[in-house]
Amino acid sequence: MKETKLPSIKDAGDGRVKRSVRSRQLIIDALLDLINEGVLIPTAQQVADRANIAIRTVFRHFSEMEQLYNELDARIRDHYMDLFRGGDRSGSLDERLQHAIERHANAYITLSPVILATHALLWRSAVLRSNYGDNQLKLRKDLDIWLPELDLVSPDTREAIDAIASFEFWHRLHVSQSISKDASVKIIISLIKDLLLA
Incomplete structure (x- = not known):
């Protein structure tokens, strides 16, 4: 046996x-x-x-559920930030703007549910508020790499460009106003370029 x-x-x-x-x-x-x-x-x-x-x-x-939301945020943050990183950052202003905003658009489409869920929870989660603020700062610095021309604009113009490049502006155009992805990208590029060249 x-x-x-x-x-x-x-x-x-x-x-x-x-x-x-x-x-x-x-x-x-x-x-x-x-x-x-x-x-x-x-x-x-x-x-x-x-x-x-x-x-x-x-x-x-x-x-408590906040612990679960915080752990999810910690586990996926680097992966999702990678959606914004990289890309061909050479070429003319027009080429770099096109690549940067298209990359943002693709990331925003992928991340839309997670970002909206984060927005819905910001009021009650200090950790998520802090993490969201850190992520916004990283995106701002990433845009600086795409567009070194940002160093030459006024502080007010820089803030306006950040707002135009944001998820919130993208979501307003693409979802709330039902504008296509390509048309939304074109609008954002045009607005940023006008501000950079003003």
């Missing part, structure tokens, strides 16, 4: 850790899936149902 080997205490502990890590990841994935489907402020019950786990499991890992 084949001898059955009992798991050691260490093996049992490792198994619990792996299950815990898996459950935590299921919760975070469920939250992100719900947000990407347009549920901007999912409840703990909705997350538990999507992850196919008990709601007590959600609260065992995250004592």
